[in-house]
Ligand SMILES: [Zn+2]
């Protein structure tokens with residue numbers, strides 16, 4: 458996941474936009490995260506005084522399971538990061554800024570992208586905002602079919618109450 462910036466660095470351009478599709482080759486990572494191999498990367502690189510700054514955004518897809526109805530679905534997350542691009546990394550530097558090394562005019566984004574994915578991957582997601590979930594009584598997926606459990610236990614007085622609570 459290299460971005461090539463040597464031409465940009467030696468030019469008098471102030472900014473550079475990068476749009477790339479990166480392919481993950483790290484099979485362990487793919488298995489662990491259920492990530493789909495291809496991710497979108499959008500970045501802007503700026504020269505600010507002596508510094509080179511990267512604003513990056515990644516968009517990735519992974520196989521998820523709905524926290525409410527337990528059905529598998531494809532989830533998409535977009536997340537961003539800023540990093541300072543440096544020719545020499547100072548190991549003693551304790552600032553919390555992300556620092557990435559420029560090697561032979563290139564920056565390798567694989568590690569930072571992996572970190573961003575770990576940090577941004579949601580623990581619980583819903584297949585859709587109004588997912589109906591599973592009937593706790595009979596276990597049917599209420600998005601697909603309606604069960605009779607509710608009808609049985611419904612008392613007309615409660616219906617009235619439900620209507621009132623809806624508003
Ligand atoms: Zn669901």
Ligand SMILES: [Zn+2]
Nearest residue numbers: 592595604606
């Ligand atoms: Zn039911």
